[in-house]
Every structure is written in C-alpha cells, then in structure tokens.
Amino acid sequence: MSAPPAEDLVKQWESEQARLRQQVVEEDTEDWQISPDFSGLERVGGVDLSFIKGDDINACAQLVVLSYPDLEVLYEDSQMVTLTAPYIAGFLAFRETPFLLEALQRLQRNQPTLLPQLVFVDGNGLFHYREFGLACHLGVLSGLPCVGVAKNLLQVQGVYKSEEHQSQIAALQKGGDSFPLTAASGKVLGKALRSSDRSSKPVYVSVGHKISLDTAVRLTHSCCRYRVPEPIRQVHAHTHTHTHTHTNTHSHY
Incomplete structure (x- = not known):
C-alpha cells in the first residue's frame, strides 16, 4: 500500500491534532504542583x-529520569530508532511521539516505581501553530504532566523576534524572571524564562499537559543548574555518548 499524498496526510494529522487538543489540561492536577517547594x-x-547530522531517518530516542530536588540520574534509556512518518513542519510530534511514548511504556513495564511524575520535553507545548506541540501530544497520550522547554523561539501566532521581544529579554535581570509570550489573539501561549543567573539567553516554556503555566515556569527554573533544565540537559549528554557523534548530534524542532 503506498503512502497517502502529503495533503491527505496533513488533513488527517490536523484533525487528529484538533481531537487530541481537546484533551489537554492546562491547570495543576497534582498536589505537589501546588506546594511552594514541590513537596x-x-x-x-x-x-x-x-538525529545524526545528515540523516533524518535514524535517530536516538532518549528518556532520563532524575531525582527531585537533587537532580541525580535514576534511570536512562536510549534506543536507536528508524522514523517512518514524513517530516512536515508543525507536525513533528507525529514522527517523534511514538518512540518517546514507547520509552515511557518500557519504563512503566520494567520499573514502574521509577516512572516520572512530570516529563520535560525538548520542544514546545501550547506554544505552537495550532496550540498542540510535542509536549502536549506526549502528555495527552501518556497521561503524564508534561512541560515543553525550547531553546529557540518558534515564531507563531504573532510572536516574533522583534525589537520589543529582544528588549524584553534584556530586561530579565536574574534567574527566575520571565515574560509572557502573547499570541495575536491575546492568549498567553507560554513564557520566556531566564533560567539561571549565568545565562542571559532565555528558554521558552509552555504547558504540555496537566500543569499550569506559572507552575511549569517555576518548576523549570527549579530544575536549572545551567540554561537548560537538568532533565533535558542530561538527555543530551547521554544521547551524545550513545550516538558516538559528539560533534554531529543536533536537535530537531
């Protein structure tokens, strides 16, 4: 059976995104989220x-679980995988989610006591063309609270790297300072967060599932020793070791 043409696939994926989007919970659902110190x-x-540079088919799917608040690695899972879905901008999750979900399901089967209570996703959640990025997709399908943390600004829904945006970044004085990413509609889709005193470049935090934006920002900051929250930083450290390409591995958005 041949693959459906791209426009058919886009229609199919759009309706699937819209269906799953209805299931996203944009508020705190767990007791620990409400606690000032995440008790x-x-x-x-x-x-x-x-991905290994120059190869958009073979990738390393990676999951790490860290203790909180110590941020020590408790569990690590790396699998080389072959992607089957085509790359279409705005639909990255359809390529990537199945493999990340499999990693979480493997952990649930083999060592359920180590299942994370929240997952940081290297990418976006509600801060997306149709308010349904990778962190939302993985959250809804796994049922776990998820937060999207991106290193680069996705220019969507009227949010641009404008002079105003740059001056807002410059005004972030210290780690924990943030400002909202407001869509043309007036809806706040995420926040730019100065994640540590040492880094003047912000990260872009958005809700994936089962967490409020303010809690997501607070938790992201509490998990940052450097610019990128430790769970994502550790994923990259392990991935580079696993693919043996310190110079070539890069992340896709």
Missing part, C-alpha cells in the same frame, strides 16, 4: 529525539 515531587523525566 511530594520525587522524579522528573526528560525526553528527546536526536
């Missing part, structure tokens, strides 16, 4: 799919 949170996960 009760013991395990945070990080996921990413990294």
Whole structure:
C-alpha cells in the first residue's frame, strides 16, 4: 500500500491534532504542583529525539529520569530508532511521539516505581501553530504532566523576534524572571524564562499537559543548574555518548 499524498496526510494529522487538543489540561492536577517547594515531587523525566547530522531517518530516542530536588540520574534509556512518518513542519510530534511514548511504556513495564511524575520535553507545548506541540501530544497520550522547554523561539501566532521581544529579554535581570509570550489573539501561549543567573539567553516554556503555566515556569527554573533544565540537559549528554557523534548530534524542532 503506498503512502497517502502529503495533503491527505496533513488533513488527517490536523484533525487528529484538533481531537487530541481537546484533551489537554492546562491547570495543576497534582498536589505537589501546588506546594511552594514541590513537596511530594520525587522524579522528573526528560525526553528527546536526536538525529545524526545528515540523516533524518535514524535517530536516538532518549528518556532520563532524575531525582527531585537533587537532580541525580535514576534511570536512562536510549534506543536507536528508524522514523517512518514524513517530516512536515508543525507536525513533528507525529514522527517523534511514538518512540518517546514507547520509552515511557518500557519504563512503566520494567520499573514502574521509577516512572516520572512530570516529563520535560525538548520542544514546545501550547506554544505552537495550532496550540498542540510535542509536549502536549506526549502528555495527552501518556497521561503524564508534561512541560515543553525550547531553546529557540518558534515564531507563531504573532510572536516574533522583534525589537520589543529582544528588549524584553534584556530586561530579565536574574534567574527566575520571565515574560509572557502573547499570541495575536491575546492568549498567553507560554513564557520566556531566564533560567539561571549565568545565562542571559532565555528558554521558552509552555504547558504540555496537566500543569499550569506559572507552575511549569517555576518548576523549570527549579530544575536549572545551567540554561537548560537538568532533565533535558542530561538527555543530551547521554544521547551524545550513545550516538558516538559528539560533534554531529543536533536537535530537531
């Protein structure tokens, strides 16, 4: 059976995104989220799919679980995978989610006591063309709270790298300072966060599932030793080791 033409696939994926989008929960659902020091949170996960430069088919699907608040690695899973879905901008999740979900399901089967209580996703959540990025997709399908943290600004829904945006970044004085990413509609889709005193470049935080934006920002900051939250930083460290391409591995958005 031949693959459906791209426009058919886009229609199919758009309707699937719209259906799943209805299931996203944009508020705190867990007791630990409401606690000032996240009391009760013991395990945070990080996921990413990294590609070897020049190869858009084979990738390394990675999951790490860290203790909280110490941020020590408790569990690590790397699998080389072959992607079957085509790359279409705005639909990255359809290529990547199945492999990240498999990693979480493997952990659930083999060591359920290590399942993370929240997953950081290297990418976006609601801050997306149709308010349904990778962190939302993985959150809804896994049922776990998820937060999207991107290193680069996705220019969507009227949010641009404008002079105003740059001056807002410059005004972030210290780690924990943030400003909202407001869509043309007036809806706040995420926040730019100065994640540590040491880094003047912000990260872009958005809700994936089962968490409020303010809690997502607070938790992201609490998990940052450097610019990128530790669960995602550890994913990258392990991925580079796994693919043996320190110079070639890069992340796709």
